């Protein structure tokens with residue numbers, strides 16, 4: 620940071636560990652760009668479903684990855700969630716549908732897709748710095764990040780959070796279905812060959828199970844001051 624560039628904060632962790640909420644709050648607090656890499660993989664899954672491309676057709680899904688790299692855009696409004704666009708079309712809701720969520724881990728196993736998304740993430744981060752959240756940010760995308768954070772929470776708590784979120788949005792799912800889906804995603808995300816989810820060397824580990832969002836944000840902001 621001594622040369623005047625802004626900080627890059629890498630936040631990784633499993634599904635429903637609190638990453639998105641914490642990254643959003645931190646980006647707002649520090650006035651930094653927010654890069655939600657999961658939304659990019661979700662956009663690929665969404666387009667594949669819309670175009671009726673099966674996940675096993677790696678070449679076709681890779682091409683969709685190229686499309687998403689060219690068309691992806693995000694906007695952080697003063698309030699509320701990050702808005703995601705493909706070209707001029709807003710897809711914020713669609714990429715979070717149960718169908719897209721069900722396909723996203725399989726899509727993100729494909730190396731051609733990962734290569735495109737990593738390029739996209741790197742190209743979005745300028746010298747002004749950013750909060751970048753995902754699964755492989757500290758290990759692969761920004762191994763030299765100013766600060767690396769790994770968020771985790773007990774599996775039951777993560778399932779509870781996601782179930783609550785679904786209910787608030789009126790998405791129909793049982794608690795056990797939600798728990799099973801999170802478990803399946805974690806297994807695929809952690810065991811895939813290409814940059815699996817894992818704790819990066821030197822990462823600050825935070826267990827968010829019993830912590831409020833504001834506490835976690837505070838902890839990260841303090842750690843950043845000490846870098």
Ligand code: DC
Pocket residue numbers: 634635656657658660661723724727752753754755756804808
């Ligand atoms: O954070 P999320 O739930 O929106 O992420 C959706 C999926 O995208 C996740 O299950 C795996 C994939 N992903 C990835 O492979 N690498 C990333 N850096 C971010 C997400």
